[in-house]
Amino acid sequence: MTDITLLIVDDHPVVRDGLRGMFTAAGPDSGSGPGFRVLGEASDGREAVELTLRLDPDVVLMDLRMPGGNGVDAIAELTRLGARARVLVLTTYDTDTDTLPAIEAGATGYLLKDAPREELFGAVRAAAEGRTVLSPAVATRLVTAVRSPAAQAAGTALSAREGEILALVAKGTANRAIAAELFISEATVKTHLTHIYGKLGVNDRAAAVAAGYDRGILGRS
Numbered sequence: 001m002t003d004i005t006l007l008i009v010d011d012h013p014v015v016r017d018g019l020r021g022m023f024t025a026a027g028p029d030s031g032s033g034p035g036f037r038v039l040g041e042a043s044d045g046r047e048a049v050e051l052t053l054r055l056d057p058d059v060v061l062m063d064l065r066m067p068g069g070n071g072v073d074a075i076a077e078l079t080r081l082g083a084r085a086r087v088l089v090l091t092t093y094d095t096d097t098d099t100l101p102a103i104e105a106g107a108t109g110y111l112l113k114d115a116p117r118e119e120l121f122g123a124v125r126a127a128a129e130g131r132t133v134l135s136p137a138v139a140t141r142l143v144t145a146v147r148s149p150a151a152q153a154a155g156t157a158l159s160a161r162e163g164e165i166l167a168l169v170a171k172g173t174a175n176r177a178i179a180a181e182l183f184i185s186e187a188t189v190k191t192h193l194t195h196i197y198g199k200l201g202v203n204d205r206a207a208a209v210a211a212g213y214d215r216g217i218l219g220r221s
Contacts, residue, residue, distance in 0.1 A: 002034060003034055003037040004034050004035070004037070004058045004059060004125060004128045005038075005039050005055075005056075005059070006023060006037065006038045006039060006057055006061060006124065007038075007039055007041070007048065007051055007052055007055060007057040007059075007060045007085070008020060008023075008038060008040075008041045008042070008061050009042045009043075009044075009045070009047075009048040009060060009061060009062045009063055009066075009071065009074070010041075010043070010061075010063040010066070010090075011043050011044060011063065011066040011067060011068075013043075015063075016043075019038075019061065019090075020041065022117060022120075023037075023038055023124075024036070024038060026121060034125065036124065039051075039055040039057050040055050044066045044067065044068035044070075045068070045069030045070050045071055045072075045073050045074030045077075046068060046074070046183065047068075047069070048060065048062065048069070048074045048078075049074050049077050049078055052078055052083050052085050053083060057085050058084075058085060058128045059085060059086050059087075059088055059124050059127050060086070060087045060088070061088055061124070062074065062075060062087050062088065062089050062091075062107070063089075063090060063091050064089060064093060064098055064102060065093065065098075068183065069183055069184070070161070071089065071091070071102065072098075072102050072105050072159070072161060073105075073184045073188055075102060075105040075107050076105040076106065076188055076191050076192075077184075077185060077187070077188050078106070079105060079106030080187055080188070080191060086109075086127040086130060087108055087109075088108060088109045088110075088111060088123060088124060088127040088133065089102050089107045089109065089110040089111065090111050090112075090113060090120070091110075091112065091113060092112065092113050092114075094112055094137045101159040101160075101161065101162075104195070108127045108130065108131075108132060108133070109123055109126070109131075109133030109134060110133070110134050110135060110138045111123050111133060111134075111135050111138075112135045112137065112138070115135065157199070158196060158199060158217060161182075161192060162192050162195060162196050163217065164182065165178055165182070165189060165192050165193065165196065166196055166208060166209070166212050166217065166218065167218060168182075169193075169208060169209060170209045170212060170218050175190060175193075196208055200212070200215075
C-alpha cells in the first residue's frame with residue numbers, strides 16, 4: 001500500500017517537529033489505511049505554495065495565521081494554479097473569519113489542532129481521497145452561515161483579508177501595489193477582488209468602494 005505524501009505548513013518549529021514525528025512514526029497499521037511520508041515543511045504561505053508545486057504532495061497540512069504569508073492566500077493560490085495536492089487546514093482557530101474564507105479558497109477539510117491523532121490520521125487519508133473533512137465545531141459554523149437569512153440575502157461578510165484589500169482599493173492603490181504591500185501575488189489580489197464584487201453585488205472597483213462606505217465597511221466617506 002502506497003504511503004500518503006505530506007507537506008507540513010506551520011510557523012512554529014515545535015509544531016512542525018511534532019507533526020513530522022507523529023506521521024513518520026505511523027506505519028500502515030496506524031488505523032485503517034496507508035501510512036504516511038513527510039516530504040517537507042514550510043513556515044509560511046508563500047513557502048507552502050513553492051514547496052507544494054515542487055514536491056507535489058498528496059496532502060498539505062496548512063496552518064492559517066502565519067507571518068509572511070497566511071494560509072488562506074496560499075490555498076487560493078494553489079487552487080488558482082491547479083495544484084494536485086489536497087489542502088487540509090490544521091489550526092487552533094474556528095471563527096467564521098477563518099473557516100469560511102479557507103473553505104471558499106478551496107480547502108478540502110478543516111481540522112482543529114486539539115483533534116486526537118487517530119482522527120488526524122483519518123482526516124489526512126480522507127483528504128487524500130478527495131473527501132471533505134470538517135471538525136464538528138467547524139461543520140456547525142458552516143451550516144449556520146449557510147442557513148442565516150443575511151447570508152442567503154446578501155452573501156457572506158467580507159473576510160479580514162478582503163476588508164484589507166477593499167480599504168487599499170479605496171485609497172486608489174493599484175493591484176500590483178496591493179500585492180506588494182500584502183506579500184501576495186497580483187493574481188491572488190484579483191481573486192479576492194472577484195469575491196469582494198460578488199459579496200457586495202457590484203462589478204467594478206469604484207462600485208465596490210461606494211458599497212463599502214454605504215454598508216459601513218470602510219467607515220464614513
